[in-house]
Amino acid sequence: MSPKQTAKDHVIYLDNHATTPMDPRVLQEMLPTFTQVFGNAASRNHEYGWEAEELVDQARDRIARLINAGGKEIVFTSGATESNNLAIKGVAEMHREKGNHLITAVTEHKAVLDPCKRLESEGYEVTWLPVNREGLIDLDQLADSITDKTILVSIMAANNEIGVLQPVSEIGRLCKERGVLFHTDATQAVGKVPVDVEAMGIDLMSLSGHKLHGPKGIGALYVRRRKPRVRLTCQMDGGGHERGMRSGTLNVSGIVGLGKACDLAREEMAEESARVGGLRDRLKDKILGALDEVYVNGSLEHRLPGNLNVSFAYVEGESLLMGIEDVAVSSGSACTSASLEPSYVLRALGVGDELAHSSIRFGVGRFNTEEEIDYVADKLIGVVQRLREMSPLYEMALEGIDLSKVEWAHH
Amino acid sequence: MAYSDKIIDHYNHPRNVGSLDKNDPNVGTGIVGAPECGDVMKLQVRVNPETGVIEDAKFKTFGCGSAIASSSLATEMLKGMSVDEAVQIKNMRIVEELSLPPIKIHCSVLAEDAIKSAIADYKKKQTDAEQASVGEPAVATA
Numbered sequence: 287m288s289p290k291q292t293a294k295d296h297v298i299y300l301d302n303h304a305t306t307p308m309d310p311r312v313l314q315e316m317l318p319t320f321t322q323v324f325g326n327a328a329s330r331n332h333e334y335g336w337e338a339e340e341l342v343d344q345a346r347d348r349i350a351r352l353i354n355a356g357g358k359e360i361v362f363t364s365g366a367t368e369s370n371n372l373a374i375k376g377v378a379e380m381h382r383e384k385g386n387h388l389i390t391a392v393t394e395h396k397a398v399l400d401p402c403k404r405l406e407s408e409g410y411e412v413t414w415l416p417v418n419r420e421g422l423i424d425l426d427q428l429a430d431s432i433t434d435k436t437i438l439v440s441i442m443a444a445n446n447e448i449g450v451l452q453p454v455s456e457i458g459r460l461c462k463e464r465g466v467l468f469h470t471d472a473t474q475a476v477g478k479v480p481v482d483v484e485a486m487g488i489d490l491m492s493l494s495g496h497k498l499h500g501p502k503g504i505g506a507l508y509v510r511r512r513k514p515r516v517r518l519t520c521q522m523d524g525g526g527h528e529r530g531m532r533s534g535t536l537n538v539s540g541i542v543g544l545g546k547a548c549d550l551a552r553e554e555m556a557e558e559s560a561r562v563g564g565l566r567d568r569l570k571d572k573i574l575g576a577l578d579e580v581y582v583n584g585s586l587e588h589r590l591p592g593n594l595n596v597s598f599a600y601v602e603g604e605s606l607l608m609g610i611e612d613v614a615v616s617s618g619s620a621c622t623s624a625s626l627e628p629s630y631v632l633r634a635l636g637v638g639d640e641l642a643h644s645s646i647r648f649g650v651g652r653f654n655t656e657e658e659i660d661y662v663a664d665k666l667i668g669v670v671q672r673l674r675e676m677s678p679l680y681e682m683a684l685e686g687i688d689l690s691k692v693e694w695a696h697h
Numbered sequence: 698m699a700y701s702d703k704i705i706d707h708y709n710h711p712r713n714v715g716s717l718d719k720n721d722p723n724v725g726t727g728i729v730g731a732p733e734c735g736d737v738m739k740l741q742v743r744v745n746p747e748t749g750v751i752e753d754a755k756f757k758t759f760g761c762g763s764a765i766a767s768s769s770l771a772t773e774m775l776k777g778m779s780v781d782e783a784v785q786i787k788n789m790r791i792v793e794e795l796s797l798p799p800i801k802i803h804c805s806v807l808a809e810d811a812i813k814s815a816i817a818d819y820k821k822k823q824t825d826a827e828q829a830s831v832g833e834p835a836v837a838t839a
Binding site: 601678 | 708732
């Protein structure tokens with residue numbers, strides 16, 4: 287029987303912020319853990335347990351090395367969503383006596399926003415920092431927001447939609463000065479850009495396996511052990527694994543995969559980010575060179591090498607995606623969902639709803655090639671031109687009509 | 698989301714894309730939707746004033762594939778129809794014809810609105826012209 291054809295056989299993958307293909311070297315490393323080294327890492331009485339624990343410890347060290355932490359500071363979770371929940375709710379609960387104030391930003395992932403909202407509904411106070419046109423928070427505003435009741439600042443390292451890198455080092459320094467814990471959701475950053483918890487003053491950091499060519503269903507929360515020793519209330523009660531911070535039998539296979547993925551990232555990041563950044567720039571230059579009224583969303587300077595988020599004026603995002611059906615990307619238009627609200631991240635940047643509906647997010651990754659980028663650029667340019675030909679907005683703009691002055695029949 | 702073959706066909710080969718002269722008294726133009734909602738449809742009909750039959754229909758649409766397909770299909774249906782028949786078109790006919798999924802039904806509603814709006818514009822032009830010809834003295838031929 288021939289293997290079933292999958293998307294991978296005929297669709298170019300440029301959605302590496304959603305997830306990444308697992309590196310075959312990661313899979314190789316994981317394979318023995320399914321059938322051979324299958325022990326429970328918490329089994330203290332026999333060799334099966336010991337060898338599983340040894341693999342887990344090796345993985346801890348590999349992850350720690352990538353982010354300049356210690357192995358004992360790694361708490362395994364099911365992924366970044368859980369890590370974010372554990373960090374935010376865990377710190378809030380533990381430090382309830384000290385204060386009830388948290389600070390985050392409006393462009394955070396839902397896995398940070400929603401735990402904060404829940405805390406808000408339970409009586410905590412949350413400051414939601416805005417971002418500027420570039421997608422960056424204002425450090426002075428952050429400094430002004432910190433009060434003696436502030437217990438946690440949670441600001442992401444790299445944004446999942448626009449790839450914008452927040453000034454993590456400066457935030458870390460500020461938090462240190464003011465004696466406030468600093469959590470960063472570094473899901474998109476780890477393995478893509480250098481992250482150093484010591485140099486950046488990070489106290490808690492979320493990361494995920496499948497965003498850096500590791501497996502899904504595994505993530506970690508870095509929890510600082512010295513200066514200061516961060517304490518948090520566990521959100522999952524049980525056998526007291528992970529030093530009581532996260533109960534549940536360790537996902538040894540996933541852990542081994544995450545460890546290997548981090549190891550590969552550490553060895554190859556410099557070279558890879560240069561290559562991936564080059565491909566991203568190639569894509570950007572081709573598109574901007576061929577089409578007018580194309581806007582890059584978010585800072586180009588402070589940005590992940592693989593990210594490109596662009597709006598094509600007068601063309602709706604979903605119809606664009608339909609025209610490039612053999613390319614996997616994602617759109618900031620929410621026309622597919624029940625609500626007609628476009629991306630809240632783009633909105634926060636001040637991008638108008640009509641341009642937000644026209645946006646596409648490209649995520650270039652480890653396995654993309656120059657040929658793929660050229661193909662995608664050419665195809666996309668053709669589709670944008672074709673859709674503009676049938677766009678009443680483009681026609682009106684060419685006639686010199688100011689679209690913002692038109693009274694639209696809202697529905 | 699998987700699209701029906703008909704939607705894909707209309708998206709790839711849209712019928713009657715283009716514009717008619719909006720100043721022509723026999724042309725009715727409807728523009729509905731809003732850019733910030735993610736869809737705007739412009740639908741135009743040219744009516745034979747003698748017979749009341751729609752002789753040509755054109756559209757331009759900013760919107761998702763279903764919106765493009767809905768308006769493309771609408772122009773196909775309109776050609777050869779009388780103005781009175783055209784205003785009777787219900788969005789469900791477009792939904793059925795294209796097998797639109799539930800979350801895309803608003804696209805068909807927008808197409809129905811565009812048809813109604815274009816016909817209304819045509820009728821208004823006709824009434825205005827009649828009133829103008831009644832109200833003004835006949836131009837003397839020199």
